[in-house]
Amino acid sequence: MDEGSNITKESSLSCARCGKLAHLQCPKCVELKLPRGDAAFCSQECFKATWSSHKSVHLRIESQPLKADASDDQTSAALKRGWLYCLKKGQARTSKLPHFDWTGCVWNDLYVQLSMLVFYRWHMCFCILPFKMDWKISANRDIEDFLLCISSHEVPHRWQGGLVAWMCCGYPSPLNYHFFPKSCCTSINEVICHGIPDARRLEDGDIVNVDVSVYYNGVHGDLNETYIVGKTDEASQELIQCTYECLEKAISIVKPGVRFREIGEVINRHALMSGFSVVKSYCGHGIGELFHCAPNILHYGKNKAVGVMKAGQIFTIEPMINAGVWRDRMWPDGWTAVTADGKRSAQFEHTLLVTESGVEVLTARLSSSPNMFPLL
Numbered sequence: 001m002d003e004g005s006n007i008t009k010e011s012s013l014s015c016a017r018c019g020k021l022a023h024l025q026c027p028k029c030v031e032l033k034l035p036r037g038d039a040a041f042c043s044q045e046c047f048k049a050t051w052s053s054h055k056s057v058h059l060r061i062e063s064q065p066l067k068a069d070a071s072d073d074q075t076s077a078a079l080k081r082g083w084l085y086c087l088k089k090g091q092a093r094t095s096k097l098p099h100f101d102w103t104g105c106v107w108n109d110l111y112v113q114l115s116m117l118v119f120y121r122w123h124m125c126f127c128i129l130p131f132k133m134d135w136k137i138s139a140n141r142d143i144e145d146f147l148l149c150i151s152s153h154e155v156p157h158r159w160q161g162g163l164v165a166w167m168c169c170g171y172p173s174p175l176n177y178h179f180f181p182k183s184c185c186t187s188i189n190e191v192i193c194h195g196i197p198d199a200r201r202l203e204d205g206d207i208v209n210v211d212v213s214v215y216y217n218g219v220h221g222d223l224n225e226t227y228i229v230g231k232t233d234e235a236s237q238e239l240i241q242c243t244y245e246c247l248e249k250a251i252s253i254v255k256p257g258v259r260f261r262e263i264g265e266v267i268n269r270h271a272l273m274s275g276f277s278v279v280k281s282y283c284g285h286g287i288g289e290l291f292h293c294a295p296n297i298l299h300y301g302k303n304k305a306v307g308v309m310k311a312g313q314i315f316t317i318e319p320m321i322n323a324g325v326w327r328d329r330m331w332p333d334g335w336t337a338v339t340a341d342g343k344r345s346a347q348f349e350h351t352l353l354v355t356e357s358g359v360e361v362l363t364a365r366l367s368s369s370p371n372m373f374p375l376l
Helices: 027-031 044-062 072-089 235-253 261-273
Strands: 133-136 147-152 185-188 191-193 208-214 220-226 284-287 294-299 314-317 320-321 328-330 335-337 344-349 350-354 357-359
Touching: 027 044, 027 284, 191 208, 191 320, 191 344, 208 235, 208 344, 208 357, 220 235, 220 344, 220 350, 235 261, 235 314, 235 320, 294 314
Parallel strands: none
Antiparallel strands: 133 147, 185 191, 185 208, 191 335, 208 220, 284 294, 284 314, 314 350, 320 344, 328 335, 350 357
């Protein structure tokens, strides 16, 4: 039966619809601990007749922000509702899908995701890795106190979830963004982008892209870099170096008056000359008070991106370069994008500010940052 089938008996209240002696009570109202007088009904018929308006009471209560003095029960209930909502809206991620045409080898090592119900602003002991955080502050008032540049040396046999340790620098933009379940993206080997950190251990020879986005002082910032775990093959080293060069060459043309479509031409030309391909399904984006906004920055050649760069604009360039074909596939989790042929992919990203005279790289590496290519 419908919502009214499980309601409990209550003999001392009047029906919220007709005023008669009530014998039933809405179970959802009982769960939310709402006043009993507004949730009592004399019969199933009265309950059904008022359901379209009565259910709005539940939605209003559930959407209210949690107060600072909320009890432990209220806090626990709010977390449970929010997590269940994300689970309903999201999609299952599992390797037990024989009908799905997996590519590459990362899926063979899928582990249960480490559920993250509460965002901690301090280090958890298993997340500590050799780590350095550098800051570059822009004078522009809209992006003042802006972003961090991570320089990290991954080591084998660590969890993906331990690649980034969130310090008290802001809120992770990806967390619950369209139900994304983690605070950053870790994309390994054939994963192009939006990889979800899990308990898979990094292996010697892996390449891993760490994509970090932070919301701080009212604005978002975004960057990512691809790292080598231990020692990898020469082909992967060349892929990573080419991808980094693609980003550098694209940044070098940024200035007022340049068409956005020219970014893709520069990247595409260098990637093709190096024997690689450019992903077309994902692009760079405007950023600031909004996480993703105009303009769209397309990385491939002969694109139709509209617009001309103007001083004051802030956007990302983040080319994704594949060792094989440019086409991608989506995993059943609805987020993880992988190469269609299972070959490796690399990516680098910076957040840029167009100035009157050229460009300022807001997420630029500092002179104190470790060498990007210590093995090349």
